[in-house]
Amino acid sequence: MKFRVLVAVSTLALTLGIAGTGAAQAQSIAQALAAAYDHAPDLQSALLSAKSSAEDIVRAESAKRPTIGASLGGNYNWAVGPGAVGPGGTNPTGAFTGSSTFSAGLSYNQTIFDNFATEAQIEAARAGAEAAEYQIRNTEQNVLLDVVQAYMDVMTGQQLVALRQENLTFFRAQLQSAEDRLEVGEGTRIDVAQAEARLAQGEAGYRAAISSLEVSQATFQRLVGAAPRNLSGGHDFSRLIPGTLQSAIAEAETGHPAILLAKAGIRAAQAGSDAAQAAFGPNASVSGQVGTSYSTATGTSSGLSGQLGFQITVPIYAGGALGAGVRKANIEQIRSEVDAMGAYDQVRAAVIAAWSGIQSADAQITAAQAAVSAGQEVLEGVIQERDLGTRTTLEVLNAQAELTTAREGLINASSGKVVATFSLLAAIGRLTAADLGLPVEVKTAVPYTQTVEDVWQELRTVAD
Template structure:
């Protein structure tokens, strides 16, 4: 009867652990992910990086556009002659000249170097957008890991607290049995040792929980409340490992980023090659001037063109081409590495899910068997056929099985979200989070407006 009471207390303690430690307000995994998405500084930094990369597109586009400027200027001149023969008083004269004009210059051909730079900038902006998604997945996975670390930590604290209470009861029982002559001092000493060990593991669990809660608050921006491992994201898991790998290779942000980086490196190589070609530009200006003395006015202008062909640049052009080619090769090697890493992550997460299922089944069986064994050993100890040490060992085995069940359940949830991240589906849209998705696509479209700067000046 006493064991059944302990098991009921244990179930209540494990069920209410989150409430007793973290508060009374429910906080699901979805809620934590939603809050973390809006809070995470890493995501905000990735978004700003993407916007900065978008400006590279505008800078590259400027190479094909004219440069137009207006200028207004003036000069003041004076002179004073020295008094002398024929000029007894000396002469003083001054004049002011005012000018205004408009200038125009444009590169009309640069051997397609600007085109290559624009392509490189656009590929870089695309890579930065994929980096947002990659960062998003890493952040959300870290949130899930922190969430489950807190939840399992609370369950372990409750379990080890119950374990300590059990050892306290056994110590009291062994002391009572010693007083009536049915026990020994060895039983008391063994119970005291187990109680000390149980108290140490309980305090260790508390310390670990505090660390987990601090990590949770770092990602979510708020202290954990009442947590629950339930979720419905298992529907996003592919039916087979091969399907999972195929989805990852087709849409994982890291792979898409690597592809965009290859494009950027290829465009960089083209830009370096174009340095060997000719460059042609035109320029012109028109203006007017007014002299304050003569009152003369006039309009003048110039128009010119220039063609340059590189002959020798001290080896800089050749070095630039070789460097660009090396960077292109490096981008392709990095892409192969990204494929391998993503494939490894998918296989690892898939195996983690399978392993967690097996561990949950084994731990569940162990808890069931351990409960039966402990109940029987306590009864046999009361009848004198078992010792207190047998009871303590049975309790330790049951506690180990229950801890294994907690850890396996935690591992299953983490492995599920790890697989979603590995196939590229741990994103706000895929999870259906109620957030404004962070993206620089609209910003990219805005900076492609080449006349925006001119309109801004006019306004």
């Protein structure tokens, strides 16, 4: 009877552990994701990269705008000449003379036509900045999915440690029972040895579970920036998942950041091809200067003077560089289209894999629950029959091992379904702070890009 009570208590403790570990002040998945979003160095690096790409737009646009410069210069002139002639002849010492000249001016230069090369370069820069923005979203998804995996690894590890600790308690009770039965002549030394062997195996499994949990906790802290505490695996993000596989694939093909990034890459490559073609056309520019000078030798100023000019150039031969540039740009455009097709295939495969993972996890959970229920009844029955002398201690130990395996399968399947759910959200492009409604400031370089594109921004400070 006491073994049935022990098994019942263990099952209740495990059920409570799976259902709501650390209900008091529980750290939810959403809280862990929000903390990781603010902490992740990879995400911050992607944001800085996007801001850097925004500056390429400004640099490209600057080719359409004038450049104005001011200059201020001066020269000091000196000379040594013969001295005055006196009664005794020529003075052998020379006379030193010197004067200074100062000048100041303004210059103006502007390209007024370059066969639309600048427009193509601006388009390429805009596409590059857009791609960098999508890279932020892609990095964001990868970071958040890693956090979910680490979160569930810790939860799974904690549950496995608790399960194997209960398993040790059971094996110790069985060893004690075997020894008691041996003392009264109802058991054998083989029963005791078998119980001791299973206890040793249980100790090893328990230590392995602790070691794995420590590794998972370290990974969690690296990603989130804080140690895990009272984790609770419940979430309501399943509402974001489409109802069918085909709708999930369609959503992924229109909204996944990797696909949007690939499309931006095609735009950039097309613009690069246009810029390479434009290099064969004419280029026209205007320039002007205005300035004045002053000489201390004469004490007069030259007055205000200036000049205005224009220049038109047409390339005739550049040693093959222009043709090579066009061919290279065309190859890059084709490569960007091939990369986009690869991105479509990868995203589609990821959606199907995640969708299948959820279905498989559901089936595994159902099977594991049935196995746990059946294993519970088998174990209780075998213990009763062992007490009546119709079963052996080894059969009790084997029944406990099968029940433990079923429980571990239930734990792993439950964790796998959560990970598969978030993997599907990532595959369709919705594992983002905005879609999840996380209480964070969404990282984006769009405001920075809009600020630096201001034509007067060079005259004032731009906030990072």
